[in-house]
Amino acid sequence: MYLGNSMMKRASQHLVLIAVATVMSAFSSMAISQEDAADGQPKYIETKKESSKVALGIFEDAAGLQNGGKFNIAEEEWQAFLEDHETDPLAPQVAYFLGVCRIQLGKIKTAATAFEQALKYKPFELTEQAYLQLGWCSYQVAVNTKDADARQQQLRKAVDVFDKQLAAYEKSDFSDEALYFQGESYYALGDIAKAEVSYQNLVDGFSKSELVLESMYALGTVLEEQKKFPQAKQIYTKFLDTAGDKHELFTEVRMRLAETFLQEESYEQAAEIFGEVASVDGFASSDHALFRMAFCQVQLKDLDSAAETYGQLAESFSDSQYANESNLLVGRIRYQQKDHEAANAAFSKVVEQGGAFAIEAKHWQCRILLAAGSNDEALALATEAIANAGDSEFLVNLKMNQADAQVAKGNHEEARKLYLAILNDHADNTLSADALYNAVFSAYQLALHEEVIVDGTRFSEKFGSHNLLPDVQHLVAESQLTLKQYETAEATLRKLVENHPDHPKHENWTVRIAASLYVQKKYEDVTSYIDGVNESIESAQGKAEAHYLAGASSFFLKQDEPALTKLNESLAASPGGNYADDALLFISRIHANAEKYEEAVKTASKLIDTFESSNVIDQAHFRRGDFLNDSKQYDKAIEDYQVVIERFPNSVYLVPSLYGKAWCELRLDKHETSVATFTVVIDNHAQHELHPASLLGRLICRHQLDEFDGVVEDANTVLKSTADNAIKMEAVYQRGLAEVALEKNEAVVASFTSLLEDYPKFDRIDSVLYELGWAYGELEDTEKSIGMFDRVAKEFPQSQFLADAHFRVAESLYGDEKYADSVGRYEASLAADPSNSLKENVLHKLGWAFYQQDEFAKAQEQFESQIKAFAEGTQALQGRFMNAECLHKLGDFEKALAVFEQFDASELESAQMKTLAWLHAGQAASQLKQYDKALVSLNLVVENSGEPSEFDARYEIGWILHRQMKYDDAVKQYEQVARGSRGGVGARARFMIGEISFAKQDLEDAVKQFQRVMFGFGGEKAVAAVKVWQSKAAMEAGRSMEVQVEDAKTKQDRDGLVKSAVEFYTYVVEKHPMSSSVEFARKRLEALSKL
Structure with missing residues (x-):
């Protein structure tokens, strides 16, 4: 709704100029008496028949002042007129003009008083305008009043005044304005139904009015607010047909028209118009249009387009009220599409902006982190978010995330507490069942088996039809087994198998029934049961548990100590049996797990020497190669890997052997050979899980060989082929460094920015930030460049880049004329022990920073330190010049002149510096009354420098001649200066x-x-x-x-x-x-x- 505070268009045209003669003529014979008023009619102020000379004089002066724009003085004159000549025939006109002056002076309240005064007289030619001005003033006072009661009072007064005007002057030249501001007043009062009537009357009755289009717009708005969308659509369409596309509200009205289509669920039409509106250059509500367009796309199930539109809004209108919500919606869509990387990037933007949506965004970020295995980060994020969540609807989700992160970290005790707290504090929440299930699971992991049974029973009673019930009962059965409640466990498992035949864990429960019989020492029952269900057991793990309940099972469960015992017992019972070679292999791996590499190598060697035809001989060579690799015996490791490569080309361990061999070669600095080995994996085994890691290894070798294009190529391939964050972050880093070497700065920015966003815990972030700073600098994006250097300086106090980072920030501050701020950064750079080449620059620029602040003594100290430390440095000449300049500024002309004489000013690179050196040397000599020296330097300025320095020098020459009382010569110099400058x-x-x-x-x-x-x-x-x-x-x-x-x-x-x-x-x-x-x-x- 338009709530303008400028004066009305036509009324404002006669606010200043007053035709004095005409006014005085019109009113000189005007006489109004109270007797003219009939009974029951208003009583007006009685005026005289003629104006006095004094009154006429005041009127003429005041009118002249007003016409001359001296409104403050004119106000005083009009006020004085009314105080002394209230009954003069000109008094009504004076009261009106007093109000006009006060409007021009911004005194809206007192202007209203003046118009009220004008209306106390019998109607005259300005009475209607007085009503209009009074109503407008009341409206303006209202919209600028904070007190609600006072605001309402003024708005009601405005409405009343406009009613009186419209009643007395129907269809006049000012009726349209009265209707318009009456509508605005009703709207401000919240009475949009009456506002609608006023706007409608204007639109219907004054089609030629200059306000008709604004009224159409306002009418459409109040119709929308009353949810009269068909009528609103009709009036907006009429506006567009009438106004044409050049009208300032054309685009705004099109957007509102689109909203009416949206409300009617005509999403395609709405989206199309919103898109066209959003693309209009300079349109203030383009962000709103994009927001509504994206909503329509969501309704149309076009999620990719919706995400792109929301993203466009957030990027192009970062200050928009919709920007943060748009980023959130992008994140939701991408998360729904399982594009976690894109989702996290969007949610990060929401969190960075803060506000109401940050809590939900953090919830989704937690889920993404958990999915990626970044459990510590997920836990930290959830904990922080909970503290700030308040009564957010995502509070319970965040608490679940917090507990889930503890589970993922193996902290089941803490996780269980958190799950139970959710159940107790949020019993009616839809996630309470999940919380209880997870509490049961955590209890099981903690071996709190009695609690598993108690909470499992509680789950069955409270959530008997929940889809997690079978999983809970499974955990109950396992706890019953652990607590030696074998018969009860058997009954629980048989019930599970019977009631849930299609459950994914059905096979597991079947095998566990056998285990429950085994622990009851019902060995015959075990045999018969296994025979009966054998065909239904399909998985390798299930067959292993069903047919091999001892020995190796402990190893598969990662219980190395009992596994080692069982496997040694197996070897002792049957040294050459079917499982002897497997047992030796498992034992070697157990030693390696304990970092007992010598024992691991011995055990693997025994297998290789004893079982030459074993079907695990290829794996044995591979494992021994790994054990040697881990113990840094790279040459020997290569020999074992080579056996697999040459003798077992179809082995599943071929690629791991190639990969291990390549890394050993890399560690032996055999880079070309390593590249060749990695290439075999890359070219011949593209689908292998080690393919991305091999690309990473090769690109690291290529970096050592300065094959930077190859590094970039391999890195890009890595990023497309793996979800392994450790590999991806290293690939991005190596790619960025290669792009630095290739001077591809835009690519550097893209690589390192993605690394910062996606892997904030990368161990070389300071290097990333530093390289980004240089890249942005090369791209002339100074703000971002300095931002990167500033982060290095603030976040990495031990970084090798610290001194230079401080220097770069200082240079930026200096360039922005923030000299005082730059001083601290230059000093910080010095404190960080910079290299000599950098230190010279730092001292020089620190001197300049003080100089720019007129701290010439401090500046001189720095320049002198620079010269002493780097007498032959690249900045030495400029340092001597600035040292002399500072002494000159300090008024130490003797020392300044001495320093100026220590160097040849003509060798200075800058013409300005040369000129200043000559000029200030001359001035210093002049101050010391060494006039001959002074004239030599000053004449160099005249001969070698153009304007304005020439004038400064000539003035100094004139001043010397002046002091020498050589007046004629002095005047010649002065005259050239006065004529030229x-x-x-x-x-x-x-x-x-x-x-x-x-x-x-x-x-x-x-x-x-x-x-x-x-x-x-x-x-x-x-x-x-x-x-x-x-x-x-x-x-x-x-x-x-x-x-x-x-x-x-x-x-x-x-x-x-x-x-x-x-x-x-x-x-x-x-x-x-x-x-x-x-x-x-x-x-x-x-x-x-x-x-």
Whole structure:
């Protein structure tokens, strides 16, 4: 809804200019008396028949002031008129114009009072406008009032005033404005039904009004708010047909039209219009249009398009109120599509922005982290989010995430507490059943078997039809077995098998029935039962448990100590039996698990020597190669890997052997050979699980061989072929470094940015940030570049890049003219022990940072330190120059001149520096009255430098000649400066010519020169540097007049001189009130007034 606070369009056209003669003529004979009012009619203020001369004079003056834009003075005059001439015939008009002045002055409340005063008189030609202005003022006061009661009162007053106007002046030139602001007032009151009537009356009755389009827009809005979408669609369509596409509200109305289609569930039409609206350049609500467009796409099941639209909104309108929610919705869609990487990127943006959606985003991020096995990160995130979740609907989800993370980390005790807390605190939540199931599972993992049975029974009673019931009962059966409740466990398992024949764990329960019989020592029952169910057992693990209940089962359960015992017993019972070779292989692996590599190698060697025809001989060579590899015996490891490669080309251990061999070669710095071995895996075994890791190994070798394009190629292939985060993060890192070497900066940014976003725990983040800083710098994205260096400096105090990172941040701050801030960063760089080449630059720029803040002593100290430490450095010449400059600024002209003489200014690279060196050397010599030296340096400026430095030098030459009383020569120099420079030095030179004339007692010429300064060089529009000399020139001109007063021959001459002096001093006071000469000028004016 439009709530404008500017004056109405037509009414504002007659707010200022007043045709005085016409007004006075129209009202000079106007007489209204109370007797004219009939009974029951308003009593108006009685006015006189004619205006007095005094009243006419005030009116004329006030009108002139108002016409001249002097509204504050005009207000005072109109107010005075009403106070002294309330019954004058012109008083109604005066009250109206008083209100007008106050509107111009922004005094809306008092303007309303004036219009109320105007309405106390009998209707006159401005009465309708007075109603309109009064109603408008009341509306403006309301919309700018914070107090709700006062706001309502003013809005009701506005409505009442507009009602009176419309009743008295139906269909007038101002009725459309009254209807419009009446509608606005009703809208502000919250009475949108009445607002609708006002807007509708304007639209229907004033089709030619300049406000008809705004009223159509407002009408459509209130219709939408009343959910009258068909009517709103009709009025919006009419607006678009009437206004054309050039109207400022055309796009806004199209968007609202699209909303009406959406509300009617015409999603395709709505999406199309929203898309067109969103693409309009400069449209303020493009973000809203995109948001609604994406909603339509979701309704149309076009999720990819919806995600792209939401993403476009968030990226293009990052400050939009919809940006954060859009990122959330992108994340939801991508998570639903199982694209966790894209989902996490979207959720990260939501969390970064904070706000209401961050809690939900963190929930989804927890699920993604858990799915990726990043359990510590998931736990930390869930815990942090819970603390800030408040009464969020995702609080329970986050608590489940927290508990799930503890499970994934193996902290079942803590997880169980968390699950039970969810059940107790959120019993009615839909996740309470999952929480109880997980509590049962955690109890089982903790061997709290009695609790498993108690909580399992509780689950059966509370959630008897839940799909997790079989899993809970399975855990109960396992706990019953553990607690030696064998018969009870058997009954539980048989019930599971009977009631849930299609359950995925049916086979497992079948085998566990056999186990329950076994622990009851019902050996015959075990045999008969296995025979009966053998055909139904399909999995390798199931057959192993059914037919091999001792020995190797402990190894498969990762229980190495009991497994080792059972396997040794198996070997002792049957050293050459069917399982002897397998037993030896398992035993070697158990030793390796304990990092007893020597024992592992001996055991594997025994297998190889004893069972040459074993079907696990290929695996034995591979395992022994791994054991040797782990013990860093790379040459010997290669020999075993080579046996598998040559003798067992079809073995499942062929690729692992190639992979192990390649890494051994890499560790032996045989990079070309290693590349060749990795390539065999890559080219011939693309589907193998080690393919991504082989690509990673090869790209690392290629990096060592400076084959950077190959590194990038391999890295990209790795990223497409694996979900292993450890491999992916290393591949991205290596790719980024290769792209740095290739100077592909955009690619560097893409690689390292993805690494930061996807793998924030990477162990070389400081290197990533540092390289990003350089890449962004090469791409001229200074803000991001410095952001990266700043992170290195703040987050990695031990980084090898610390000194340079601080320096880069300091350089940026310096470039942004934040010199004080840059000092701290330069000093931090020095404290980080930079290299010599960097240290010289740091000292030099630290000096500059102090110099830019006018801390010349500190700056000089740094430049001197730089010169002492790096006398022959690349910045030595500039350092000496700046050292001299600082001394010059400090007024130590003797030392400054000495330093200037230590180097040849012509060798400075910068023309500006050369000029300053000559100029300031000349000025220093001049201050020391070594005029010959000064003139040599200053003439170098004149001969070698253009404007404006030439003028500065010529002025200094003139000043030297001036002090030497070589006035004519000085004037020549000053004159060139005054004619050439329009700035401060030119004005100062002209002033000095006047001073010379004054010294020569040529007071007439002196005054002329001073006046050239006063009124030349831009006059009143002169720059500040000129105004200083304008003020001084006026003072000197006044003094030149005063010194002639005593010698005046006649009173007329004397009075003329005094008058001229007064004019000059008055010029100072009026034109240069901030001048240091003002007080003296006032004193002279006071003294001269007494003459």
